[in-house]
Amino acid sequence: MIADTTPWRGLQEKRLGWDLSLDDPAAFGAALENMAAMSAEEHLGMRENVLTWARHKFLQQDAIEANIAMFRYAYENK
Numbered sequence: 288m289i290a291d292t293t294p295w296r297g298l299q300e301k302r303l304g305w306d307l308s309l310d311d312p313a314a315f316g317a318a319l320e321n322m323a324a325m326s327a328e329e330h331l332g333m334r335e336n337v338l339t340w341a342r343h344k345f346l347q348q349d350a351i352e353a354n355i356a357m358f359r360y361a362y363e364n365k
Contacts, residue, residue, distance in 0.1 A: 288318055294353075302336045 289295060291306045298304040305318040325333070344350050 288315065288322075301340065302333055303340055304333070304337065 288305045288307065289298070290309050292309070293306065295303075296306050298306045305314075305321075307314045307318060322330075345354070
C-alpha cells in the first residue's frame with residue numbers, strides 16, 4: 288500500500304497491492320479492510336506476485352539506474 292505519487296502505479300490491477308491518493312483517507316481504510324479480509328492463500332498469492340514482479344523489475348538496468356538516482360537525489364536534498 289503506497290501513495291499514488293510513486294512511479295509504481297496500477298498495483299491493484301496487477302494484484303500487487305494498492306497505489307492510493309493521499310487526499311482520500313477512505314481509500315486507505317477500504318484497502319486495509321480488503322487486506323484484512325483476504326484469506327491466507329490470497330495474501331500469499333499477492334506476496335508471490337510482488338516478489339515475481341520485483342525480481343523482474345529491479346533486474347532491469349534502467350530500473351537500477353533510476354533507483355540509484357532517486358536515492359542520490361533524496362540524500363543530496365535532505
